[in-house]
Amino acid sequence: MKQPIVNIVKQIMSVDASSPCYKKRKTGSIIEEINPKISCLKETELDILGLLYEKEHVSGLEVLLNKTLCYDSKIPKHSSKIQPLARVLDYFLDFDASEYQEAVDEGTDRVTRFKEDVNNIKLSLTKAKEATFETVRHLLLDDISRDEDYLRGMFQAIKWNGIYGFGEKLIYFMLENRKGTSNDMVCRQLFRDFLVMCGLNLMDGESKNKSMKIGKSVVTSHPELRCCSDEITELNMKTVMLVGGVKQRKVALPSRHDFKIEDLYPYDIIGQHGTNLLLEIQDSCFEKTGDEEDGRSLVFGAMCVGTQVIFTALDMSKSHIDAVKQLEGEDLDVLGVIETSCIFYTRPYNILKAADRSEMYEPLLRLACYQHQIT
Template sequence: MAAKDTRGRCRSRSASGSRDNVYGSDYKRRKSSPACSSRSNVSNPCSSTASSGKSQTESVSYWMRQRAEKMGIFYATEATDITEFYKISKEWEVEESIIYPFTGKNKQILDSLVKFIKEKLKRTTEFNDNPVTEGQRSLRNIKLCEKMLEDTENSVIDEPDQNLKWYLSRSLMKIEEFYGELLSFLRQNRFSPEEIAETDFTKLLSKFLEICLLNVDNFPKERVMEINGVPTASVPDLRIKFNRDGMTVIGVVEVKGMRLKKGPSDKKFSIQGVLNDRVLGQHAGELLVDHIESMFGVEAVLGILCMQTTIVFTLLEVSKDHLRRIVEDGEVEQRKQMKRKVGEDDAKNSGIILYTKPYDYLKEEDREEVIEFLVWLGLQTIPGTHRLQKEKSMTDQEEKRREKNGLCMHTVSECNTIDTII
C-alpha cells in the first residue's frame, strides 16, 4: 500500500521510507547514485563507493532524532536543573581536571565577575524580551542599545586588587563588544526582521559567551568519526574550547533562527515537545562526534542548543563500551539497557542526553540563573598565568586514593599533634 506525503505525492513504504525517518526526506537529494549499497541500513544508508573504493562521508546535519536512537542515544524525558551540570567535573576523571567547587581566592574572583556582569547587562531587559521587532519599537531599542554601549565605553573599574581587576577588565571589553554586535544586529534588521539569518544569532551568542570569558571558536573545523566503517562528519556553529592546546572541547553549540515553541506551562520542560526531530538528531550527532576531544573525558560531552536568543544546555553521557559498539556496528541492540559506571556500586543509563530548561540571555531573570555556570566554565579556559589554579588543599580524588591505600591524609605536623594528643 502506498501512502501520501504532505505534498500529496505517493511514496512507497520501502527501505527508503525507513531511511527518511532517520535522515530526513531531503537526504534523498544528496544520494550519489542508484547503485549505492548499504552495509547497514541504519549506520550507513548510502555507503556510496567512488572509484577510489572509499565510503562517502556522511554529515550529521541530515540526522533525525530516530537516527541517534538507533545508536542508543536518547534525550531525557524532562529537563534537569542546571546545578546538576556542575557534577560533570566530579564524576569524570580527566587529565586537565575542572576546578569545583571554587574556594578562597577563586571563589572571590567568580563572585565578583558574576556580580559585575549581571549589573552591566541589567538593562537588556528593557528590550521587552525580544530584540527582533520593527517600527517605532525597533528604533527605541536601537537608541537604548546606543546608550548602553556609550555607558560601557565610559566605565571605569575601581578595583585595587590587580589580579581581580584583570578579569573584570577582560569581561568589560567583551561586554562592549557584545553591545556593539547587538547594536549592529538591531540596525541591520530594523526594517526586515523576517530576513534575520542564523549567522546573526550565532555572532550575537558568541559575543555573549565571551563576556563570561569563554574561549569561543567562531569557525570550527570539521570533525570526523567513523561509524560502522563510514566517516561521519560534524561542523557545529560554534565550539567552546579549552585554551591551553586549542583542541580540547568544553562544549559544542548549534544555533537556529527559529523561535522556541512554548510547551504546556503546567508541565516540566520536555525538549521533544518544542524542537523537531531534525534539530534534535543533528545536535545528538554533533555531541557524539565531538566526544573524543571532550574536556570531561570521552564519556561526557557538553553542548548548547540556541533558538534565536534562547539557550538550552545539553550533556551527552555515554559509556566507553557503548561508544565502541557505535563505532563497530552503528546500530546498538538492547540500547535502552546500556549502562555506564559512575562508581564501583553505581551505574546509570548510557546514551542519555540531559538538558536544562530554556533560558533567554536577553531576559534578566533567565540570564541570572546561568551567568554563574558560564563564568565557572569560562574561568577554566583562561590561558597563561591568569588561568585559575586549584587551592592547595587536597582534592577529593587524592583523598579517596589515599584512603584506599591506607595512607594518612594529614600533614606531618598534624600527625605529630594527633600522636601527642593520643
C-alpha cells in the same frame, strides 16, 4: 537533504515518526550506507544507537555543570574570582530587549519599542564606558587584596572586549530582526559575542570537522563554534563545549518550567546536535579513567534557536563509545549495544532577557576559568 547513510530496516518496536526521541529506545538493525557520508543522524537513529535525551530538563545550567565534579574536572564550584565578575555583568546589562515580531501592547508599536530598547542598551554602554575599577569596587568582595590584580585585569577585559562587543552586536541583531533581514550568521555572531563576554575563547567549528565510522559509513560533524582547553597535549586540543544548531528561524517554545526536548520536534536540530555531541565526546576534556567498564566521558554543548539557548551534556561510557564505533550493520542487541547514554539539557535561556542572562553568567565564567586553567 541527502538520504541518510543508515536506514532502519527492521524494528522490534514500531516507530511513530512523530514520537519524540527520548521515549523508550527502539532496537533494530542498520544496513549498509546509501551515501558514503552524512552530516548528522536523525533522532530516531540516535535512539537506536542508545543516545537518549532525558525526559525532563535539569533545573538549571549550574546543575548541569556540576555533573563534571565527579570527573575531577577542576571546574571550581565556587570561586571568589567568579562571583564578583558575574555581579559586574549584572550591573551593566540590566535591560530587556524584544523580538519585535508583534506590537508589545496596543499602545506600543515595534518601532517605538525598538527605539526604547536601543536607548536602554546605549545607556548601559555609556555606564560601562564611564566606569572605573574604583566605581565598581562595591560589587566585588569586601576583601579583594588577594585577587585585586586579577579582578582589575578581568574588569577591563569584560568592559571593553565583552560588554561593548555584545551590546553593539545586540543592537545590530535587533535592527536586522525588526527589518526581517536577520539570518543564521547574524544570530551566530550574537551568541559568539555573548560567550566571549563571559570569558570563553571560541573558534569556528569548521576549523576542525570531526568524523566517526558507524557501520560501513562515515558520519561527519559540523558544529558552529567550539570552545577548547588552553592546554594542548600531544598536539590535540580538548573540547570544553561546542555550539551547534544556531538557527534564526522561530520556534514557539512553552514556558521555562514546561519545556521538553520534544518541543523542538520536528526540527532537525535534535538529531544534528546529538550527532555533534557523539562525535565530539572522543576529544572531550572531561574523562573518568578506569577500565573499559568504568571509564566514562562527558561533553558539553549548546544549541541556539532564535535568541534562546539550550545547554546540553552527553554522558557516555567508554564501552558504549567503542560499541558504536565498531557497529557493522548487525542488530544492536546481537552486538551487545544494549546500554544507553543520556543527553541532559536545560530549559531555554533567552539572551534578550536580563534575568535569563544573569543565570548564565556564573556557570559560563566557571567554564572560562577551567578553559584558561584559573583556579
